Amino acid sequence: MVSRKAKRIVDLSGALLERRVLHLKEAASLLNVSEMTVRRDVAEHPDQFGYLGGHIVPAADLDADVPYELARAADSHAAAKREACAHAAKHIGPGDTIFIDCGTTLLSLIDYVPESYSITAVCYALNVAEKLTRRSNTNVVMLGGLYYPSSASFSGASGLETLDHLGINTAFISAAGVDLNRGASCAHFHEAPVKQKVISLAQRSFLVVDSSKIGKLKAAFFAPMDAFSSLITEEGETDIAHAG
Amino acid sequence: MVSRKAKRIVDLSGALLERRVLHLKEAASLLNVSEMTVRRDVAEHPDQFGYLGGHIVPAADLDADVPYELARAADSHAAAKREACAHAAKHIGPGDTIFIDCGTTLLSLIDYVPESYSITAVCYALNVAEKLTRRSNTNVVMLGGLYYPSSASFSGASGLETLDHLGINTAFISAAGVDLNRGASCAHFHEAPVKQKVISLAQRSFLVVDSSKIGKLKAAFFAPMDAFSSLITEEGETDIAHAG
DNA sequence: TTTGGCTTGTTATGTTTATCACAAAATTGC
DNA sequence: GCAATTTTGTGATAAACATAACAAGCCAAA
Structure with missing residues (x-):
């Protein structure tokens, strides 16, 4: 069985596909965990998530990896x-x-x-x-x-x-x-x-x-x-x- | 002459093109105005800017205006x-x-x-x-x-x-x-x-x-x-x- | 130049967010 | 099933952010 944690990550990125921005509080209640846990999840997956002052966004929206000089x-x-x-x-x-x-x-x-x-x-x-x-x-x-x-x-x-x-x-x-x-x-x-x-x-x-x-x-x-x-x-x- | 305000809006959206996210503080010093003014600018142009807990992002990144169903x-x-x-x-x-x-x-x-x-x-x-x-x-x-x-x-x-x-x-x-x-x-x-x-x-x-x-x-x-x-x-x- | 409207800055206050340390709970391996 | 390890929750504290009210500054028209 996949760890609870891995499932949360998948759920979270799924929710983000749809919502584009998710407040920490929403994410916590959506995943049925504490805000602290969501913070930790997000911090552990900087490749997938971006985090801006209480709001979770898909990493793609931020990544300053804009191609080109x-x-x-x-x-x-x-x-x-x-x-x-x-x-x-x-x-x-x-x-x-x-x-x-x-x-x-x-x-x-x-x-x-x-x-x-x-x-x-x-x-x-x-x-x-x-x-x-x-x-x-x-x-x-x-x-x-x-x-x-x-x-x-x-x-x-x-x-x-x-x-x-x-x-x-x-x-x-x-x-x-x-x-x-x-x-x-x-x-x-x-x-x-x-x-x-x-x-x-x-x-x-x-x-x-x-x-x-x-x-x-x-x-x-x-x-x-x-x-x-x-x-x-x-x-x-x-x-x-x-x-x- | 274009109002100072209008020029700020253009400058700000220009900076966002490049940076994708701009902290309130950065924006303020970039535009040489107070943070309060930047807040007001952003609030007055919800079509151009999104605002997430201290961070300014292009509205396009948030707007659920994704084409298509x-x-x-x-x-x-x-x-x-x-x-x-x-x-x-x-x-x-x-x-x-x-x-x-x-x-x-x-x-x-x-x-x-x-x-x-x-x-x-x-x-x-x-x-x-x-x-x-x-x-x-x-x-x-x-x-x-x-x-x-x-x-x-x-x-x-x-x-x-x-x-x-x-x-x-x-x-x-x-x-x-x-x-x-x-x-x-x-x-x-x-x-x-x-x-x-x-x-x-x-x-x-x-x-x-x-x-x-x-x-x-x-x-x-x-x-x-x-x-x-x-x-x-x-x-x-x-x-x-x-x-x- | 002065008036009046609009823009901007400041300050103060309350709220939200960030971080840490520790305790509780759950998982894992044996 | 028990101990070790990992994961998760809680509460305290500090920092950052939000909001409103007011004062000062700027600009344009009279």
């Missing part, structure tokens, strides 16, 4: 990125089909699109998809493929093929480096083919970065500046002269 | 589902490529695979993908397509094409209904083509359900019983007689 990237220039998104969102209209690149830069773009707009959003990053699916009035299209933790995104041949069936009005592309002469580059090679194909198919593309990226050049070059209608940063929008 | 389905028979997964996981070996179906049934399958096994997992549901990407030693392949909130999964022609490039050893398929004569069915039509193609390509397929599903029949029929090597429930494994 995402965790690291998210803090730096977070405010600038949000401002850049606010500018970029002005280019989105009702009924549009947009493409949202991976990374942290464009994560808040969707927050600046009025709830009333019904749009279709194409993405290939897990964190972006998650946000999009929470929004109503939004069709979400995901490009599949192999997962790359470095950018929390998927890519592969069939993801690229999916793009052939889509009509994208406006693509929002981000970059880890923007050199005003050479163009836009990113740190991970697997992202480049996706970005390039999107840029080639979309009616118009915008390059969205916080200004700290300007002047930098990363390993994977993916587009010259004149591939974009404009460069958008927290400071606003800069038209790109199409005269070579 | 997922929320509803998750509680019922949760223990049975986990037990079924424990049985099913015995069929996974190091180096395998497995397919994990959508729904809540197979969510805990991955928990029963030893950390030391390096595997490749193919999926098409957002909640499954999320769990898989948290695991080390795991290649994750996602089938893309249009998002269906009803099952938190993606499907479409190009997702199906992706399957052609994959060699799947073992497929774990779940169902909303299992009729021992007619076979397996699910509630959403978009899932059926994916399940069918996977079953046709995988070396072997297992049907994994909690026993409450047995005897039920849902709208979208997708496979006869003899398409599966065995039926796995919380009570264990039942070989399926291949004699018609």
Whole structure:
């Protein structure tokens, strides 16, 4: 027979699947043990449970194991990125089909699109998809493929093929480096083919970065500046002269 | 100019993107205001923030706004589902490529695979993908397509094409209904083509359900019983007689 | 510049949570 | 069935958190 303790752990994680948060007191009465015992159970299984001031949560909700230097990237220039998104969102209209690149830069773009707009959003990053699916009035299209933790995104041949069936009005592309002469580059090679194909198919593309990226050049070059209608940063929008 | 308050809210949700949990004290010093102010900010934006005994979390982590009757389905028979997964996981070996179906049934399958096994997992549901990407030693392949909130999964022609490039050893398929004569069915039509193609390509397929599903029949029929090597429930494994 | 409304900080008080040590109860091995 | 070990409960104490009332500060319009 399985020890009482093991059964409690299973019961508790079961209850959490359903409730997402459980107060210590609830958990105790649910499991028919004292609060102290629940405390001990939770403390002994940090892999399964998180504990926040009297509340038990699934460990998954907390684990700062966010893939990607995402965790690291998210803090730096977070405010600038949000401002850049606010500018970029002005280019989105009702009924549009947009493409949202991976990374942290464009994560808040969707927050600046009025709830009333019904749009279709194409993405290939897990964190972006998650946000999009929470929004109503939004069709979400995901490009599949192999997962790359470095950018929390998927890519592969069939993801690229999916793009052939889509009509994208406006693509929002981000970059880890923007050199005003050479163009836009990113740190991970697997992202480049996706970005390039999107840029080639979309009616118009915008390059969205916080200004700290300007002047930098990363390993994977993916587009010259004149591939974009404009460069958008927290400071606003800069038209790109199409005269070579 | 934007009110100071509005900027704080944006900063706070930005910090949460990165940290997932923020202690009241940290938040206060981060925003350069008193704890009391942070309390008030959080209380005024229940849509964005959750608050658990001194800790601020993104509302999304708590909000029972889990898409799908997922929320509803998750509680019922949760223990049975986990037990079924424990049985099913015995069929996974190091180096395998497995397919994990959508729904809540197979969510805990991955928990029963030893950390030391390096595997490749193919999926098409957002909640499954999320769990898989948290695991080390795991290649994750996602089938893309249009998002269906009803099952938190993606499907479409190009997702199906992706399957052609994959060699799947073992497929774990779940169902909303299992009729021992007619076979397996699910509630959403978009899932059926994916399940069918996977079953046709995988070396072997297992049907994994909690026993409450047995005897039920849902709208979208997708496979006869003899398409599966065995039926796995919380009570264990039942070989399926291949004699018609 | 001054008024009035709104925002923020402070303080005080009560409640909840955290931790520890020890006792009681249950399990296990023999 | 008995002793050793583990698990669980209890109560005391300290720390952290919650809440409300009021004072001070900020901002905008007159």
